[in-house]
Amino acid sequence: MDKHLNVPVGKEEIKALRAGDMVFLTGTIYTARDAAHKRMDEALLRAGQTDPNASGEGAAVNSTGVLPLELEGNIIYYMGPSPAREGRPIGSAGPTTASRMDKYAPKLLDLGLLGMIGKGKRSREVIDAIVRNGAVYFAAIGGAGALLSKAITASEVIAYDDLGTEAIRKLTVKDFPAIVVIDSEGNNLYESAVQQYSL
Amino acid sequence: MRSIDVNKITEAVKNLCIDANHRLAPDMERALLDAEDKEESTLGRQILGQLKENLDIAGRDMIPICQDTGMAVFFVKVGQEVHFEGGSLTDAINEGVRRGYTEGYLRKSVVSDPLIRKNTGDNTPAIIHYDIVSGDKVEITIAPKGFGSENMSRVFMLKPADGEEGVKNAILQAVKDAGPNACPPMVVGVGIGGTFEKCAEMAKEALTREVGTHSDIEYVAAMEEELLEKINRTGIGPAGLGGRITALAVNINTYATHIAGLPVAVNICCHVNRHARAVL
Numbered sequence: 001m002d003k004h005l006n007v008p009v010g011k012e013e014i015k016a017l018r019a020g021d022m023v024f025l026t027g028t029i030y031t032a033r034d035a036a037h038k039r040m041d042e043a044l045l046r047a048g049q050t051d052p053n054a055s056g057e058g059a060a061v062n063s064t065g066v067l068p069l070e071l072e073g074n075i076i077y078y079m080g081p082s083p084a085r086e087g088r089p090i091g092s093a094g095p096t097t098a099s100r101m102d103k104y105a106p107k108l109l110d111l112g113l114l115g116m117i118g119k120g121k122r123s124r125e126v127i128d129a130i131v132r133n134g135a136v137y138f139a140a141i142g143g144a145g146a147l148l149s150k151a152i153t154a155s156e157v158i159a160y161d162d163l164g165t166e167a168i169r170k171l172t173v174k175d176f177p178a179i180v181v182i183d184s185e186g187n188n189l190y191e192s193a194v195q196q197y198s199l
Numbered sequence: 200m201r202s203i204d205v206n207k208i209t210e211a212v213k214n215l216c217i218d219a220n221h222r223l224a225p226d227m228e229r230a231l232l233d234a235e236d237k238e239e240s241t242l243g244r245q246i247l248g249q250l251k252e253n254l255d256i257a258g259r260d261m262i263p264i265c266q267d268t269g270m271a272v273f274f275v276k277v278g279q280e281v282h283f284e285g286g287s288l289t290d291a292i293n294e295g296v297r298r299g300y301t302e303g304y305l306r307k308s309v310v311s312d313p314l315i316r317k318n319t320g321d322n323t324p325a326i327i328h329y330d331i332v333s334g335d336k337v338e339i340t341i342a343p344k345g346f347g348s349e350n351m352s353r354v355f356m357l358k359p360a361d362g363e364e365g366v367k368n369a370i371l372q373a374v375k376d377a378g379p380n381a382c383p384p385m386v387v388g389v390g391i392g393g394t395f396e397k398c399a400e401m402a403k404e405a406l407t408r409e410v411g412t413h414s415d416i417e418y419v420a421a422m423e424e425e426l427l428e429k430i431n432r433t434g435i436g437p438a439g440l441g442g443r444i445t446a447l448a449v450n451i452n453t454y455a456t457h458i459a460g461l462p463v464a465v466n467i468c469c470h471v472n473r474h475a476r477a478v479l
Contacts, residue, residue, distance in 0.1 A: 035316070082266045082306040091304055092257075092266035097347045097380050119347070120380035120439070141246055141438055142347060142382035143471045146262040147253035164318050165266075165306050177249075179242075179440065190379055193441025197240060198434030 004175070007115075008073040014114050014136050017180045019187035023138065024175040029075045029117070033096050035166040036159075037104040040067050044107065063111045068159030068168055071108060075115035075138075080165035081155070082145070090155040090171075092145030095119040098137070102126050109133045117178050121190060131186045138178035139189075151176040201335040202282045203479060205291035208337070211477045212295025215341040216271060217303035219475040220263045223254060226410040227386075227472050230447040234384055234437075243442030247384075250437075250470060261304075265471045268305040269343030271296045271325040274404055278334035289327060292339075297321040308346070328400060340476045342407050348385060348469045351377035354399055357461040363418075366391060366463050367426060373465040374430050374446065379439020382469035386410065387430065387449045390464040392456035402466035405450035407474040414451055423449045447472075 001020075005013060007027035017023065032040065047066040063071045078098050082091030098105075098118030105116060106129035114135050119142040122130075130137060140148055154172035161167050181189045223231075231254070235247040257264040273292060283291075300307060300322035309323065310316040353376075355369040370389055377385070390401025413420035426449040436442025447470070456462060 080266065080306065080308075082263045082268055083304045085261065085304050088262075091306070092263040092268075094266050096267070097350065099380065119382065121378060139379070139438065139440070141249055141253075142379075143265045143345075143469050144249055144253040145266040146257040146260065146264060147249055149262055150256065164320070165308070166318075181440075189441075190439055193240075193242070194378075194434045194436065194439070196434065197436055197441045197443060199432040 007075055007173070009075070009114060010073065011114065011134050015134050015184045017136055017183050019180050019183045019189040019192065021180040023178050023180060025075070025178060026174050026176070027172070029077050029171050029173055029176070030069050031077045031079045031081075031169040031171060033078050033080050033166050034100055035163045036168050037101050039160055041104050041107065043067060069170075072112035073114050075117060076108070076113060077140075077171065078116065078118035081149070081169075082165070084155070090149050090152050093149040093152055094145030095140040095142055098122060105129065109135050122182060127182055127186055127188070130182055131184065134184045136180060136184060137182040139181045140176075140178050148176070200280055200282050202284050203337060205283050205285045205288060207479060208288060208291040208339070209295040209298065211339060211479060212292050212341070213299040213302065215339065215475045215477055216296060216299025216305065216343070219341050219343055219473040220268045220303065220305055221261055222258050223264065223471070224474055227447070228254060230410045231384070231470060234444040234447060238437065238442050238444045240436055240442035242440055243437040243444065246437040246440065247444070263305060264473070265345060265469070266306055267308060267345035267347065268300070268322075269345045269473070270309055271300075271322060272342045272344050272403065273325055273327045274330070274340040274342070274407065275327060276330045276332045276338040278336045279331050280335040281337055292327055293323045293325055296323050296325045328404070337479045338476065339479070340407055340474060342403070342474045345469060345471065348377070348381040348467045351381045352402070352466045353464070354395065355463045356395065357463055359459070359461050361461055363422070366461070367422065367429075369463050370426055370449070370465050371429055373467065375433060375435075377467050378435055381467045382471070383435055383439055384437055384444045384447050384470050386447055386468045386472040387426070388466040388468060389449065389451040390466075391451060391453045391462070393454040393462060394456070395462060397454055398462040398464040399466070401452040401454060402464035405452045406466060406468045406472055408450045410448040410472075414453070416453065419451050419453055423451050
């Protein structure tokens with residue numbers, strides 16, 4: 001089913017999504033991949049160690065002020081673009097493999113992140129965190145970076161500029177196409193769709 | 200003896216980097232178009248249609264087909280009657296990569312050390328496989344390799360007793376484990392035989408073989424066809440979202456091996472199986 005969503009988004013709208021839905025996102029999303037996740041995780045750990053109320057690693061830390069982006073209600077796109085040619089907002093901009101961020105994703109989901117866009121399988125821990133927090137995992141079509149770049153109308157590096165393509169970017173998107181792979185109930189399109197066609 | 204100025208190598212490499220990342224070779228483009236006709240899944244056909252549109256945009260607007268413009272892998276066949284002038288051949292190839300990735304707005308995806316992980320900023324160094332051949336020409340093949348699919352590649356050191364069935368099972372297992380992570384429909388490059396490193400290099404080179412052609416060895420060609428059919432029965436489909444077209448080709452290269460061994464390497468490539476060639 002085709003759906004249009006304005007992002008950032010409310011919990012109720014995320015809960016209404018079902019694995020298999022084709023969703024067109026309009027609004028603001030953020031990019032982060034391996035190196036940016038590692039840095040965000042280190043920032044949370046440092047904050048947790050200095051927060052007298054924290055128990056366990058980074059547990060009770062509010063991400064505001066610690067991370068370069070507000071997690072609450074937001075969506076992270078696992079993507080590192082190619083450089084933009086003159087007059088264009090961004091270069092090629094397709095998803096990277098999500099499983100490399102599995103180590104970091106549960107903590108970010110527990111801190112309010114509502115959605116992730118990537119490609120490929122997720123770990124049991126991430127799926128549990130998606131269900132626990134009523135979040136969602138979308139797939140964008142891997143290897144369609146030229147096409148997907150057309151749905152991005154603006155791009156601005158907001159943190160970790162030294163990481164180059166791995167910096168955190170704030171993207172303005174218009175009708176960015178994404179497919180719900182894991183919904184807030186834990187339904188997984190990668191499993192159900194493949195079973196349907198397996199001989 | 201024929202002399203070649205290494206500046207010509209640099210220029211050719213620069214152009215190959217830019218060309219390979221914006222236009223698929225005709226065999227790959229045709230394979231993707233054919234796949235759209237064969238796919239049964241509606242979503243799968245939509246995805247294949249988007250991949251075609253993506254190729255059109257990439258070539259027309261000069262936006263790389265995929266943002267992962269890869270680590271620059273080269274197979275260089277150097278005629279033994281060639282003499283290089285003006286500097287080192289390896290330096291010339293790396294300079295071509297530096298210029299191609301900078302002037303061509305390609306992503307710099309290489310870190311200088313696997314654990315310290317600082318980006319080199321110009322996508323060097325390249326991975327270069329040299330082969331000395333007869334003649335007075337230099338053939339340069341570039342295969343920029345993205346790591347979504349590279350990460351799903353495997354080497355199996357099988358036992359001779361595992362035989363052909365063992366080899367087929369290993370290849371199928373690698374493809375099933377890769378699933379959606381390798382951006383299917385994929386091309387599966389396989390090396391059987393040789394040593395640990397030889398089979399991996401053969402698997403990589405097999406990816407540069409024209410899609411739709413088969414091994415000259417009859418039983419190997421039959422294995423390629425059988426495996427392609429089996430892979431396309433897994434149901435993984437385009438983007439791993441279900442369907443018939445999971446792979447576009449299985450290309451197998453073989454080599455002599457040791458009495459005690461049966462090495463098998465499976466190098467998986469996504470649908471953006473880039474390769475371009477120049478002869479100087």
